Amino acid sequence: MMLSRQIHSYWQALPLTLILLGFLVFPICVILVVSFWDYNEYSLIPDFILENYEFLLTSKVTLKAYLQTFKYAFLSWLFTFLIGFTLAYFLAFHVRSQKTQTVLFLLCTVPFFTSNIIRMISWIPLLGRNGLVNSSLQSSGLIDQPLDWLLYSDFAIVLAYIHLYTMFMVVPIFNSMMRIDRNLVEAALDAGAAPWQILKDIIVPLSKSGIMVGSIFVFTLVMGDFITVKIMGGGIKANVATLIYNEISLLQYPAAAAGAIVLLITVLMMLMILFRLVDVRKEL
Amino acid sequence: MDKRPMSFYFLGAFFIVFLLFLYGPNITIAILSFQGENGGLTFPMRGSSLHWYAQLFERQAVGDFTSALLRSLALGVMVMICTVVFSLLAGLAFRKRFVGSSTVFYLTLASLILPSILVSLGIGLMFDRFGLTPNWFSSGFGSHLTWTLPFGLLIMFAVFNRFNPSYEMASADLGATTLQTFRLILLPLLAPSLMGIGLFGFTLSYDEFARTLMTSGALNTLPLELFAMTTNVTSPVLYALGTVTTLVSLCVILLTLVLLKQLNRKPKHQGN
Structure with a gap:
């Protein structure tokens, strides 16, 4: 009996497993192999050389790109966390009817379903040199010259990340907040706790898992992103993934592969630290 | 109802x-899309017209937008x-423990959180090395x-973490076969969640850019076409x-919500 039920599990999990093996595991193995290959302008040459890595790990450009990427990841994480936590707190503890909660929640998630590229382009008429922000600041007399750093800058990139990814923070934090026993808060109030004490000693610790899941999402999304940097950075700014993207465009696949492997290892190391702190499967 | 605190x-x-932050940009471009024929990319509006919408469907103006859209819709449905x-x-498989279940689970997580450019590059290289032509449908x-x-x-x-197994047990006790239980009990109960997954799957695919970059072959999907346009359409x-x-x-979202509502209403009618 036990065995026959297990057999069901195997064929049921098979399609998913096959897709993941064929389109995730195997391709990554291919990347790993190709990262040791040589190449010239026309073709890839099967080989075992370490030059791709050597070049990558000694180049100043890589170092700068990594620092830049970590900066984006940290800033985006910080702001999405602060904003996301506040929004989740409002939705979970201040909105009383479940219907209102659902409606407000849907309002937040709808933009998530529209194209990221379109959402990024949408900033251009607002932040550009002749954009809405600059022209209203100028006409109100606050500035004489249009601000240059609004678009095609680090500011624009981080702003776009916050715009795109805050919901990835709100959803898991809201999810864990909804599971906090309201009696705990009630009891703390009765025992004379101040609001900030309730926040610090009850709500933050108990929504920690949601915070972790959200952080994993935001962190990995920003680490692997290149399209936001391309569009919002106006082609001047570079992070790790844009370097890989540029090498792909130049058909320097082994170099791109080596870059991808190093990025993979970086992300995995960061994730290992984060996963130590939370059991994802229990959080659903 | 007691008084709301200041913090509320x-x-x-x-x-x-x-x-406002979330919707502002989208609303701005929606307004600007009705820009008059001589208008530019930013305010002020120079009259209003449907000129730019008409341009959308002329091939020479923006490239092949319509077929990219159709391609993305088809891929989304698949x-x-x-x-x-x-x-x-x-999901059914994971309701029981089986050997290798945690490996499959971690693989799935990895698939979600590994940088998309890696997946894209990997699949692209794989097809290239095996002499296969990459295509949006493969x-x-x-x-x-x-x-x-x-x-x-x-x-x-x-869904299954919150799922009450007594319905299935009752059905089995009443002598239903596994297939009957699945078709008559499990599937109707899961239907709303499955619609949700469908909606998610469709929109994620419809908007996917990074993973499509090296895998769509010669023909662009809509996001790729859009990205190309950001550089040459001004x-x-x-x-x-x-x-x-x-x-x-x-x-798509509205349609799904309406369908969900219909689906939720049906059992009640039968009950009466």
Whole structure:
């Protein structure tokens, strides 16, 4: 009996497993192999050389790109966390009817379903040199010259990340907040706790898992992103993934592969630290 | 009902500001897409017209937008169907412990959180090395599934964590076969969640860019076409395009919500 039920599990999990093996595991193995290959302008040459890595790990450009990427990841994480936590707190503890909660929640998630590229382009008429922000600041007399750093800058990139990814923070934090026993808060109030004490000693610790899941999402999304940097950075700014993207465009696949492997290892190391702190499967 | 604390109003205001931040840009381009014929990419509006929407469907103005849209819709539907079926099956499998289940689970998580450019590069290289021609319906299809299936499976986990197994047990006790229990009990109960997974799968695929980059072959999907346009189209036609694609997404969501409502209502009627 036990065995026959297990057999069901195997064929049921098979399609998913096959897709993941064929389109995730195997391709990554291919990347790993190709990262040791040589190449010239026309073709890839099967080989075992370490030059791709050597070049990558000694180049100043890589170092700068990594620092830049970590900066984006940290800033985006910080702001999405602060904003996301506040929004989740409002939705979970201040909105009383479940219907209102659902409606407000849907309002937040709808933009998530529209194209990221379109959402990024949408900033251009607002932040550009002749954009809405600059022209209203100028006409109100606050500035004489249009601000240059609004678009095609680090500011624009981080702003776009916050715009795109805050919901990835709100959803898991809201999810864990909804599971906090309201009696705990009630009891703390009765025992004379101040609001900030309730926040610090009850709500933050108990929504920690949601915070972790959200952080994993935001962190990995920003680490692997290149399209936001391309569009919002106006082609001047570079992070790790844009370097890989540029090498792909130049058909320097082994170099791109080596870059991808190093990025993979970086992300995995960061994730290992984060996963130590939370059991994802229990959080659903 | 007791009086709301001060913090409610602060947080409420914060929430509204966030919504403005979320929707502001989209609304701006929606307004600018009605820019008059001589208008530019920013305010002020020079009259209003549907000129840019008309341009959208002229091939020479923006490239092949219509067929990219159709391609993305077709791919979205393919991905949606497979995501629903495979996630349901895998979700069922994970209700019992089986050897290797945690490996499969971590693989799925990895598929979700590994940088998309890696998946894209890997699949692209794989097809290249094996002498296969990448196409949106083969390599592109596979790369989209690596993105949608993890979401599907995680939703299935969330559903089964809250699922009451007594219905199935009752059905088995009453002598139903496994297949009957699945068809008559499990499937109707899971239907709303499956629709949700379908909606997710479709929109994730429809908007997917990074994983499609090296896997769609010679023909662009809509996001790739959009990205190409951001570099060479410098007229409000871009905004018209953005508004149209946003409307398509909204229609899909609304349609699903309506269907969900219908689905939830049906059992009650039968009960009466």
